Amino acid sequence: MKLRHGPKLPRTYWLSRMLRGWRLDRNPVRRGSDRAETAVLGVLLAAFLAGAPFAGHAAGSWAYAASAREAQAQQARVHQVPATLLQAASPWTAYNSGDAPYVDARWRAPDGQVRTGQVFVLSAAAAGSTVMVWTNQAGQLTIPPLQDTQVVNRADQAATAAVADVARVDVPVVQPAPAQIAQLHALLAGAQRPVVIAGGSGWSAQGCANLACFAEANALPVACAFRNQDVFDNRHPNYAGDVGIGINPKLAARIRDADVLLVIGERLGEMVTGGYTLLAAPQSKQALIHVHPGADELGRVYQPALAIQTSVAPACAALAALAPIDAPAWSGSAAAAHAEYLAWQTPQPMPGSLDLWQIVATLRERLPEDTILASGAGNYATWLHRLYRYPAFRTQLAPYNGSMGYGVAAAIAAKAAHPDRTVVSWNGDGCFLMNGQELATAVQYRLGIVFVVVDNGMYGTIRMHQERQYPARVYATDLVNPDFAALARAYGADGETVSRTDQFAPALERALTAGRPALLHLLLDRQAITMNATIDDLRRQATAAPAPR
Numbered sequence: 105m106k107l108r109h110g111p112k113l114p115r116t117y118w119l120s121r122m123l124r125g126w127r128l129d130r131n132p133v134r135r136g137s138d139r140a141e142t143a144v145l146g147v148l149l150a151a152f153l154a155g156a157p158f159a160g161h162a163a164g165s166w167a168y169a170a171s172a173r174e175a176q177a178q179q180a181r182v183h184q185v186p187a188t189l190l191q192a193a194s195p196w197t198a199y200n201s202g203d204a205p206y207v208d209a210r211w212r213a214p215d216g217q218v219r220t221g222q223v224f225v226l227s228a229a230a231a232g233s234t235v236m237v238w239t240n241q242a243g244q245l246t247i248p249p250l251q252d253t254q255v256v257n258r259a260d261q262a263a264t265a266a267v268a269d270v271a272r273v274d275v276p277v278v279q280p281a282p283a284q285i286a287q288l289h290a291l292l293a294g295a296q297r298p299v300v301i302a303g304g305s306g307w308s309a310q311g312c313a314n315l316a317c318f319a320e321a322n323a324l325p326v327a328c329a330f331r332n333q334d335v336f337d338n339r340h341p342n343y344a345g346d347v348g349i350g351i352n353p354k355l356a357a358r359i360r361d362a363d364v365l366l367v368i369g370e371r372l373g374e375m376v377t378g379g380y381t382l383l384a385a386p387q388s389k390q391a392l393i394h395v396h397p398g399a400d401e402l403g404r405v406y407q408p409a410l411a412i413q414t415s416v417a418p419a420c421a422a423l424a425a426l427a428p429i430d431a432p433a434w435s436g437s438a439a440a441a442h443a444e445y446l447a448w449q450t451p452q453p454m455p456g457s458l459d460l461w462q463i464v465a466t467l468r469e470r471l472p473e474d475t476i477l478a479s480g481a482g483n484y485a486t487w488l489h490r491l492y493r494y495p496a497f498r499t500q501l502a503p504y505n506g507s508m509g510y511g512v513a514a515a516i517a518a519k520a521a522h523p524d525r526t527v528v529s530w531n532g533d534g535c536f537l538m539n540g541q542e543l544a545t546a547v548q549y550r551l552g553i554v555f556v557v558v559d560n561g562m563y564g565t566i567r568m569h570q571e572r573q574y575p576a577r578v579y580a581t582d583l584v585n586p587d588f589a590a591l592a593r594a595y596g597a598d599g600e601t602v603s604r605t606d607q608f609a610p611a612l613e614r615a616l617t618a619g620r621p622a623l624l625h626l627l628l629d630r631q632a633i634t635m636n637a638t639i640d641d642l643r644r645q646a647t648a649a650p651a652p653r
């Protein structure tokens with residue numbers, strides 16, 4: 105028997121409508137009416153199957169009417185409720201006509217819960233005032249006619265969700281055992297060539313200041329772990345450089361030759377150990393003092409001479425309070441390490457008309473001290489890591505796990521959290537292609553970020569590995585890129601192409617003062633694949649002496 109259906113509606117429509125009715129039965133709000141609808145549709149279907157053709161028609165019409173009723177019901181659930189505004193940033197100055205002033209706000213909803221989210225405010229509403237929050241359970245944003253102090257909840261579901269917010273869990277602070285700090289002091293007092301490596305989680309501006317105080321009092325050279333370069337002022341005379349990809353060979357030698365290695369807060373993984381070569385595992389030649397909050401990390405790969413389980417902040421406070429070691433055997437080593445760090449930044453020639461050494465030097469000179477620099481993963485980032493001097497805590501956002509595209513998203517979050525600070529997002533072309541659509545978010549929230557895209561037309565890092573391991577066998581690493589500057593303009597951001605070094609400083613100036621997102625598209629010579637070798641160099645070296653597999 106052939107199934108028939110109502111006018112203009114395919115039979116699958118009303119069959120699915122029935123199924124939907126059954127599903128909605130579980131929804132306490134809709135339960136009653138949908139059960140009735142389902143029952144009626146069931147009767148009509150049975151009649152239709154029993155040979156009454158009109159029943160198909162009636163079922164279709166019924167389903168149609170039922171869905172209209174449902175839409176109406178959803179509409180009815182859009183309602184205004186009074187809420188108490190607790191805090192709201194001033195609205196943005198109008199971006200362009202028709203643009204809505206969204207601000208971050210906190211308000212107390214009628215159920216007593218405190219909510220946070222982006223809200224739509226016509227004029228600055230004072231904390232404590234009652235505002236109207238519009239909710240819409242269907243998930244569609246409804247913009248009501250606005251009056252002063254009227255607020256629309258954009259995080260639509262948040263104002264009406266029946267579930268409580270997830271409680272914040274603060275990780276307990278673990279204090280170092282005083283006896284272990286005394287042991288640390290004794291080990292250090294007996295050292296000839298100590299080196300400190302700082303990194304990991306749990307840092308604060310105070311913790312960083314305490315570390316600096318400890319380093320100064322004891323003339324210690326301090327290196328920062330991979331992509332944790334902002335826990336020690338890179339301009340400090342005791343700064344020795346960063347321990348990660350593309351480490352300064354002189355710093356690597358200093359760490360290998362150290363007799364006491366004090367590692368504070370950092371996990372001893374592949375990046376910070378030069379692939380487990382700077383320290384022999386499991387028993388390192390250096391007497392290892394490992395200060396870390398996680399019991400699981402201590403002794404996991406390396407057997408330390410002293411393992412101190414403690415949070416970073418109290419550890420640094422305890423170190424700062426230690427009596428300085430008199431006339432240390434290593435005096436002068438911090439200054440030597442810092443000189444080697446500076447020498448490592450001496451500009452080297454690179455192919456093409458765009459010189460990234462000079463460009464990062466321009467960033468160094470021009471950017472305010474509290475600028476946040478966000479980057480992703482790729483060889484393009486090595487110029488930034490090696491040449492930028494991170495001056496203060498929380499000025500570097502970079503993926504410890506090497507995830508590409510991080511520089512875009514991290515910059516957006518940073519600028520949203522710190523609208524008054526300069527934020528630069530430093531990306532490769534491959535990286536930017538992974539998250540570049542978030543330019544729309546930056547434009548939407550009027551986040552004046554400077555996006556830099558270093559475009560070498562390829563996944564350069566992977567090409568580097570190909571040339572080292574399989575010279576001249578290029579596979580799937582070329583990229584066909586859009587005109588990134590034009591793309592930025594299409595999003596509503598500023599966009600400029602920079603193909604020569606001398607164009608960069610004025611373009612940066614315009615981007616910094618644009619008052620909205622701006623993208624600088626840097627056209628890099630394809631040969632500039634690493635900081636010290638071109639594609640041709642790598643190919644030549646690999647052909648002359650094939651890399652061990």
Ligand SMILES: Cc1ncc(C[n+]2csc(CCOP(=O)(O)OP(=O)(O)O)c2C)c(N)n1
Nearest residue numbers: 482483484506508532533534535563564565
């Ligand atoms: C999400 C993700 N995918 C893949 C990789 C592996 N990977 C590391 S660097 C890289 C290429 C980066 O290309 P680009 O951003 O253009 O920088 P370049 O190396 O050319 O300087 C790839 C694919 C990664 N780190 N993260």
Ligand SMILES: [Mg+2]
Nearest residue numbers: 532533562564
């Ligand atoms: Mg690239």
